[in-house]
Amino acid sequence: MDFFQELFLPPSADHLHLIKFLLMVIYFIHLPFIALVIGGTFYSLWFNVRDGGRNHPIYGRLAYQVLEALVFNKWAGLVLGVLPLLVIILISGQIFYDAPIAIVPFLSYLTIFTAVGLSLVYAYQASFRWRENNYYLHLLFGVAGLGMLLLAYLLFSGVTSLQLDPGRWFLIRKPTQLLFSWNVMARFVQFTTAALAFSGAAVLFFFFHWQGGRRGLEENYATYLRNFAMGTALFFTLLQPFFLFWNLITLPSISLSEAVFLLAILVIMVLAWVGLKLWRMVQEKTARRGVSVFVLYLLAFVLMVVTDHFALENAIENHSALLISRAEEVQSRLEAEREARRTSAIKVDLELGKKVYLNQCITCHRFDQQVVGPAYNQVLPKYLDRQEELVDFVRKPRKIDPALPPMPQLGLKESEIRSVVAYLLKTFREQQNNSTAK
Numbered sequence: 090m091d092f093f094q095e096l097f098l099p100p101s102a103d104h105l106h107l108i109k110f111l112l113m114v115i116y117f118i119h120l121p122f123i124a125l126v127i128g129g130t131f132y133s134l135w136f137n138v139r140d141g142g143r144n145h146p147i148y149g150r151l152a153y154q155v156l157e158a159l160v161f162n163k164w165a166g167l168v169l170g171v172l173p174l175l176v177i178i179l180i181s182g183q184i185f186y187d188a189p190i191a192i193v194p195f196l197s198y199l200t201i202f203t204a205v206g207l208s209l210v211y212a213y214q215a216s217f218r219w220r221e222n223n224y225y226l227h228l229l230f231g232v233a234g235l236g237m238l239l240l241a242y243l244l245f246s247g248v249t250s251l252q253l254d255p256g257r258w259f260l261i262r263k264p265t266q267l268l269f270s271w272n273v274m275a276r277f278v279q280f281t282t283a284a285l286a287f288s289g290a291a292v293l294f295f296f297f298h299w300q301g302g303r304r305g306l307e308e309n310y311a312t313y314l315r316n317f318a319m320g321t322a323l324f325f326t327l328l329q330p331f332f333l334f335w336n337l338i339t340l341p342s343i344s345l346s347e348a349v350f351l352l353a354i355l356v357i358m359v360l361a362w363v364g365l366k367l368w369r370m371v372q373e374k375t376a377r378r379g380v381s382v383f384v385l386y387l388l389a390f391v392l393m394v395v396t397d398h399f400a401l402e403n404a405i406e407n408h409s410a411l412l413i414s415r416a417e418e419v420q421s422r423l424e425a426e427r428e429a430r431r432t433s434a435i436k437v438d439l440e441l442g443k444k445v446y447l448n449q450c451i452t453c454h455r456f457d458q459q460v461v462g463p464a465y466n467q468v469l470p471k472y473l474d475r476q477e478e479l480v481d482f483v484r485k486p487r488k489i490d491p492a493l494p495p496m497p498q499l500g501l502k503e504s505e506i507r508s509v510v511a512y513l514l515k516t517f518r519e520q521q522n523n524s525t526a527k
């Protein structure tokens with residue numbers, strides 16, 4: 090823990106706003122992708138099991154094509170799956186700086202599980218090439234990958250739920266403890282069903298619309314795929330409002346606000362709209378509305394992420410205020426240190442002081458007589474114990490004696506000012522000592 094803490098500094102107010110916004114954007118890149126991988130792997134396994142290794146003309150092909158369409162390839166897995174999680178760890182480490190929540194370790198587990206899960210899914214994809222040789226090992230890759238990803242996103246539900254409940258932060262130390270709460274269950278079920286619905290919508294989009302739709306699909310194959318995708322998308326979309334509502338009512342009250350409610354209602358409305366479109370598609374038996382269904386689903390994801398963002402803002406309001414004041418403290422301490430370093434770095438040089446005196450001050454000042462400015466012997470006594478004040482005066486002269494004109498600002502360097510002041514005071518002291526010695 091300490092090691093993790095030292096990686097981070099408390100963020101300032103502007104910085105905090107920025108990284109919270111960034112977090113939202115990254116969730117939005119990451120979550121739809123993971124949803125597709127989970128949904129794609131699930132549907133692929135479903136077809137694969139129905140095929141039973143017999144190379145059925147529809148199921149056997151679907152098992153591969155659906156997977157390929159939804160999980161893309163391992164580079165996508167790296168860029169959209171794993172890297173965002175690393176950034177999320179960094180950002181969360183800042184947002185929860187010094188909070189008694191084990192956020193960084195939890196997110197690290199999540200990242201490891203996700204990386205392993207994604208690797209297994211891509212191994213499953215690659216193993217289609219030797220499926221005939223070892224059908225069960227091939228299936229095992231897929232099942233293990235899906236299981237790992239589900240575990241990861243159960244953990245994810247746990248972490249995002251815990252974030253919203255500061256009262257429990259210090260209670261939860263082990264990842265297993267994360268999982269025992271209704272809100273975690275609600276989130277997990279909601280995310281996985283949303284993943285299945287979104288994947289159905291994505292199948293419609295990628296097979297029938299993307300780049301003009303896939304060519305060379307036989308009539309009965311295409312019809313089967315379309316009906317399957319529309320049916321599953323519709324079914325899981327219709328479940329969404331219940332799970333969203335369940336999530337909402339199990340949220341800790343500290344994270345709730347009008348904005349959170351309004352956004353949640355908006356999500357439900359968008360999903361109802363999607364449901365309606367899917368219903369029409371099923372009736373019309375075409376994939377015509379596939380693009381808008383897919384895009385609306387993406388919009389629903391955006392709104393869900395924004396809802397959670399607002400809930401988080403509410404939940405960590407106190408913590409954020411604390412952080413900002415901590416950051417200000419650290420800032421002023423750093424500035425003080427810098428200032429101290431700067432002044433101690435300025436060397437006082439009596440030779441330089443003498444030079445400045447002879448080049449500049451002497452035009453208007455002598456020790457024992459008034460010229461333009463007063464005689465030093467008259468004005469220096471009051472500065473004998475207050476050298477800093479004299480430095481301030483020479484740096485920025487003020488009006489003092491109404492009988493005299495103001496002294497101009499001379500534009501000297503800090504080291505010149507300090508040196509000439511030291512020179513004047515030293516010379517003045519020496520003169521005094523000499524005169525008392527006489």
Ligand code: HEC
Pocket residue numbers: 445446449450451452453454461462463468469479482483487488489490491493494495496497499509510513
């Ligand atoms: C252009 C003329 C001029 C130059 C050059 C000048 N001074 Fe002065 N200085 C004055 C005048 C005029 C006053 C009186 C200002 C007042 O009382 O408001 C004065 C006042 C002072 C005082 C008295 C402040 C007090 O508390 O009464 C000090 C000390 C002093 N100058 C230091 C210096 C030093 C050191 C330099 C050279 C780096 C310097 N001055 C250069 C014109 C000058």
